[in-house]
Amino acid sequence: MSFDRLIEKIVEKQNPTVAGLDPKLAYIPEYIKEESFKKYGKTLEGAADAILTYNKGLIDELYDIVPAVKPQCAYYEMYGWYGVRALAETIKYAKSKGMFVITDGKRNDIGTTMEAYAIAHLGETDIDGEKEEAFGGDALTVNGYLGSDGINPLLTICEEKDKGIFVLVKTSNPSSGELQNLEFRGDETVYLHMGRMCEDWGKKVVGKYGYSGVGAVVGATYPEMLTELRGELPKTFFLVPGYGAQGGGANDCKGAFDQNGIGAIVNSSRGIMCAWQKIEGLDEKDYAKAARQEAIRMRDDLKSVIGEMKLK
Numbered sequence: 001m002s003f004d005r006l007i008e009k010i011v012e013k014q015n016p017t018v019a020g021l022d023p024k025l026a027y028i029p030e031y032i033k034e035e036s037f038k039k040y041g042k043t044l045e046g047a048a049d050a051i052l053t054y055n056k057g058l059i060d061e062l063y064d065i066v067p068a069v070k071p072q073c074a075y076y077e078m079y080g081w082y083g084v085r086a087l088a089e090t091i092k093y094a095k096s097k098g099m100f101v102i103t104d105g106k107r108n109d110i111g112t113t114m115e116a117y118a119i120a121h122l123g124e125t126d127i128d129g130e131k132e133e134a135f136g137g138d139a140l141t142v143n144g145y146l147g148s149d150g151i152n153p154l155l156t157i158c159e160e161k162d163k164g165i166f167v168l169v170k171t172s173n174p175s176s177g178e179l180q181n182l183e184f185r186g187d188e189t190v191y192l193h194m195g196r197m198c199e200d201w202g203k204k205v206v207g208k209y210g211y212s213g214v215g216a217v218v219g220a221t222y223p224e225m226l227t228e229l230r231g232e233l234p235k236t237f238f239l240v241p242g243y244g245a246q247g248g249g250a251n252d253c254k255g256a257f258d259q260n261g262i263g264a265i266v267n268s269s270r271g272i273m274c275a276w277q278k279i280e281g282l283d284e285k286d287y288a289k290a291a292r293q294e295a296i297r298m299r300d301d302l303k304s305v306i307g308e309m310k311l312k
């Protein structure tokens with residue numbers, strides 16, 4: 001259990017980017033929606049069908065240059081069980097193209113229920129002796145605020161199946177400081193303490209590049225804290241959201257990386273998905289090509305501050 005597979009994909013593609021797949025109907029070109037609505041009407045099923053077609057188009061243009069995707073469950077759950085099926089199909093399709101899939105569920109519950117989430121998203125479901133993957137992601141975002149009981153069941157499954165988790169530590173949203181920045185026990189902040197818990201949860205499962213399978217989510221919108229946490233948490237790999245649509249840039253992300261140019265993966269969802277809507281006169285059928293162009297721009301932007309990414 002580690003992020004070795006992800007790190008190798010990042011270094012191979014020289015790209016520490018994860019493309020977020022947070023599809024809203026407003027981001028999907030009309031020609032795709034028309035086709036799906038013709039088949040299923042303006043229904044949950046029609047919307048879910050459009051989402052899947054849109055996602056597959058994006059994946060086809062991104063898989064050779066971007067190492068990972070991060071579908072956010074809420075954008076699929078909105079469409080009921082049709083949407084959840086589109087999520088499962090999206091994960092399967094991205095994996096068939098060799099991409100690492102981070103399922104963004106931000107799950108959190110007591111031990112037994114967390115075990116069910118871990119099985120659902122990272123493990124295999126036992127159906128009276130027959131085992132099958134329900135979703136099959138490679139990593140899951142989780143909320144650690146219920147403490148170790150909520151994390152341990154994940155660790156067991158991650159170890160068995162070589163999967164990883166990203167625990168919310170310092171989130172990118174404007175109000176994240178209301179709780180996460182509070183100081184206690186002297187001057188230790190809540191986010192730093194949560195980061196240290198990640199380092200501790202991961203210490204038995206450190207991979208060959210020095211990072212464990214217990215990662216941390218730290219927003220690009222708080223660059224000083226990214227730098228602080230990289231210094232404090234040498235074995236914890238970071239998922240860094242907040243680039244692009246939330247205002248973060250490459251320089252803000254720089255502190256997340258180590259001297260080998262690894263240690264983090266930076267997410268952009270709307271920036272990549274909606275790139276086509278910013279290009280005047282673009283044929284909407286070229287939506288995925290525009291996403292590719294933005295992914296290349298983002299890769300080069302990040303590389304210009306990180307330099308070459310090297311395996312130790």
Ligand SMILES: O=C(O)c1cc(=O)[nH]c(=O)n1[C@@H]1O[C@H](COP(=O)(O)O)[C@@H](O)[C@H]1O
Nearest residue numbers: 022072141171172217241245246268269270
């Ligand atoms: O866990 C996350 O991915 C996450 C944590 C966080 O602190 N901030 C954050 O924006 N995210 C997610 O990252 C994505 C950001 O999307 P864009 O702002 O469109 O790039 C969304 O899926 C968010 O749910």
